[in-house]
Amino acid sequence: MLNFEFHNPTKIVFGADTIARLSTLVPPTARVLILTGGASAEKNGTMDQVRAALGERSVHQFTGIEPNPSFETLMRAVEQIRRDDIDFLLAVGGGSVIDGTKFVAAAAQYQGDPWEIMLSGGAKVSSALPFGAVLTLPATGSEMNNGAVVTLKATHDKLAFRSAHVFPQFSVLDPTRTYTLPAKQVANGIADAFVHTVEQYLTYPVGALAQDRFAEGLLQTLVEIAPQALAAPEDYATRSNLMWTATLALNGLIGAGVPQDWATHMIGHELTALYDIDHARTLAVVLPALLDVQRAGKREKLLQYGQRVWGIDSGSEAQRIDATIAATRAFFESLGIPTRLSGYQLGQAAVEAVIDQLGAHGMTALGEHKNIDLATSRRILEAAL
Ligand code: NZQ
Ligand code: ZN
Numbered sequence: 458m459l460n461f462e463f464h465n466p467t468k469i470v471f472g473a474d475t476i477a478r479l480s481t482l483v484p485p486t487a488r489v490l491i492l493t494g495g496a497s498a499e500k501n502g503t504m505d506q507v508r509a510a511l512g513e514r515s516v517h518q519f520t521g522i523e524p525n526p527s528f529e530t531l532m533r534a535v536e537q538i539r540r541d542d543i544d545f546l547l548a549v550g551g552g553s554v555i556d557g558t559k560f561v562a563a564a565a566q567y568q569g570d571p572w573e574i575m576l577s578g579g580a581k582v583s584s585a586l587p588f589g590a591v592l593t594l595p596a597t598g599s600e601m602n603n604g605a606v607v608t609l610k611a612t613h614d615k616l617a618f619r620s621a622h623v624f625p626q627f628s629v630l631d632p633t634r635t636y637t638l639p640a641k642q643v644a645n646g647i648a649d650a651f652v653h654t655v656e657q658y659l660t661y662p663v664g665a666l667a668q669d670r671f672a673e674g675l676l677q678t679l680v681e682i683a684p685q686a687l688a689a690p691e692d693y694a695t696r697s698n699l700m701w702t703a704t705l706a707l708n709g710l711i712g713a714g715v716p717q718d719w720a721t722h723m724i725g726h727e728l729t730a731l732y733d734i735d736h737a738r739t740l741a742v743v744l745p746a747l748l749d750v751q752r753a754g755k756r757e758k759l760l761q762y763g764q765r766v767w768g769i770d771s772g773s774e775a776q777r778i779d780a781t782i783a784a785t786r787a788f789f790e791s792l793g794i795p796t797r798l799s800g801y802q803l804g805q806a807a808v809e810a811v812i813d814q815l816g817a818h819g820m821t822a823l824g825e826h827k828n829i830d831l832a833t834s835r836r837i838l839e840a841a842l
Contacts, residue, residue, distance in 0.1 A: 458665045458714040465709050467601045468627040471701065473693065475631045476503070479510035479547070482589055482627045487545035488515045490538060492558045494522050494550040498593060501637040507549055507591060517541050522550065525729055525736065526557035527610040528572060534561045535571070538586070546588035548625075551642075552597030552649075552736075555590045556605035559623040562586040575607055579618035590628040594638060595700040596646030596737065598653060598707025600628035608730055614818070615730035630704065632696040640687055643699075644792035645737035647686060650703035651679050651788070652740040656719050657712040659748070659758045660825040665715045669761070672711045676766045678702050683792060720823035721747050724834060727814040734801055741789035741796045746841035748782045750833065754826055798842050808838040 470478050483489060489511060491504075498504045499520075508516065519534045537543070538561065548558035562585040564571035573581050592600045599605065603624045608615040635643075658672035679702060685695045705711070724747075725739030734742075752759060756778070763769035763781030772780065786796050798807060812835050815821065823829035829837070 458663055458668075459716065461714040463709060463713045464621075465601065465624065467625045467708075469601060469630060469704070470627060471630045471697075473631060473633050475629050476506040476591060476634075477510050478629060479507060479589075479591070480512060482629070483511060483514065483545060483547065485514070488541070488543050489517065489545050489547055490534070490541065490543040491516060491518045491547045491549055492522055492534060492554055492561065493518070493520050494524070494554050495520075497637065498549045501634070503549060503591065503593060503634050507547070517543060522554045522557040524551075524553045525606070525608050525615065525733075526553045526560070527608050528560075528575070529610050531557050531560050531564065531607065532571065535564045538565045544586065546586055548588060548590040549593065551592070551594030552599045555592070555599040555625070556597070556607065558588050558590070559585075559599070559603075559605035560607050560618070562588050563618075563620060563623055572609065575609070575614075575616040575618055577618070578616075579620035579623075582618070582620040582622050585620070585622040587626050590625045591634070592628055592630050592700070593634045594642055594646060595635060595696075595703035596642075596649040598650070598704055600625060600630065601704050601708040604707075606726065613730040613814070615726040616818070617726070630700050632693055632700045635696050635700065636691045638690070640793070641735075643686055643690075644794055645735050646699065646703060647679055647683050647792055648741050648789055648794055649737040650699075650706040651676060652721055652737070652744055653706040654679075654711065655744065655762075656721060657715060657717050659755055659762055660716040660718050661754065662757050662761070663715055668711050668713065668715050671705075673762070673765045675702050675706050675711065676762075680766070680788060683788075687792070716825040718825045720829045720834075720837075723820050723823055724811065724815065724837065727811045727818075727820075728807075731810055731814065732801065732803060732807065738794055738801070741794045742798055742801070742841050743837065745782050745786040745789075745796055746837045748785065749840055750837045751824065751829070752778050752782075754824075754828070796841075798838070804842060805839075808835060808842070811838055
């Protein structure tokens with residue numbers, strides 16, 4: 458196992474009807490800004506519950522954080538914080554709203570141009586406003602981690618930052634709040650959590666036995682619950698398993714002490730920034746192609762993953778690896794997610810555009826071996842055509 462430090466200060470409050478717990482989670486004298494996305498939280502009654510729980514506190518609201526939150530929109534929230542003298546933020550929504558809130562929390566206290574937060578990957582963040590979250594979409598793990606992804610719309614730059622200052626103080630996870638999700642978002646959430654697990658697991662063995670078994674358990678859980686999660690929106694047991702699995706997939710636990718890949722995410726972010734494809738869908742396109750191109754470096758873990766998650770244990774090594782990648786692709790397709798660029802009406806021109814952006818963003822040594830240069834990224838994207 459590799460050396461590691463593990464620290465996660467986020468308190469989780471999980472279960473049906475737990476939004477009422479905001480009454481004690483949020484400081485009683487706080488001047489609160491609630492941040493939301495579009496209309497979903499208002500329409501499905503989540504906001505009524507939030508407002509009731511906050512009671513007599515001074516509560517302000519910022520609405521309109523879009524999927525793949527933009528710097529431009531988030532800076533309007535920063536202005537509102539200054540105008541209304543806000544001292545506590547509450548994100549109500551999915552990964553985009555929570556990520557956006559993390560950025561706003563840091564930007565509100567940043568001296569200088571806040572885009573530097575993104576350009577520095579978070580290194581320049583020295584403080585942030587405290588915040589909590591009410592999660593409505595199981596997918597990103599943002600509710601229990603310190604990462605966020607923000608897009609500068611004007612230039613199609615989608616960059617990530619991390620900082621010890623932007624862990625949520627708490628996150629409320631009420632699975633009943635997911636019942637109104639469109640099937641497409643449920644599918645996206647399953648795929649995103651699946652790929653988060655794979656990015657931290659499917660690299661090379663370092664003898665991290667518990668992390669491997671834990672990751673395999675999360676992958677198997679996602680495979681097991683996916684059909685029911687899509688078919689039965691109000692099945693509490695299934696939605697609660699999905700919600701907690703997605704959180705565990707990216708709260709630091711399975712990634713401690715193991716090599717990590719993240720190339721699928723970095724390439725995927727460029728596809729979202731250029732073509733506005735949902736985050737999880739970009740991952741479903743890139744991952745099978747990446748596993749194919751990187752099969753030598755990932756050989757041992759591919760065989761382990763194939764055997765333990767998909768039960769593939771016969772045939773030559775090459776045949777088993779082929780079958781494993783095919784099973785992964787078929788899983789995404791079973792969720793209704795196309796796994797080829799052609800499924801999104803993209804071809805060779807898109808490959809070149811993504812390569813240009815990867816170069817511009819310094820993404821020239823990706824993966825657990827840092828051996829995915831631009832030429833390798835091109836091969837991956839061409840294998841995804
Ligand atoms: O805007 P509203 O009206 O709320 O609708 C949202 C949005 O259109 C809707 N939605 C959310 N909860 C709902 C609901 N609709 C009905 N009922 C509900 N209960 O779902 C749509 C998508 O929401 P979004 O927050 O964009 O989705 P997701 O949670 O998948 O977040 C994606 C963002 O997270 C980033 C991605 O890059 C992307 O920007 N990521 C963040 C990570 C992190 N912080 O660790 C890691 C991930 O890899 C990812 O990169
Ligand atoms: Zn993701």
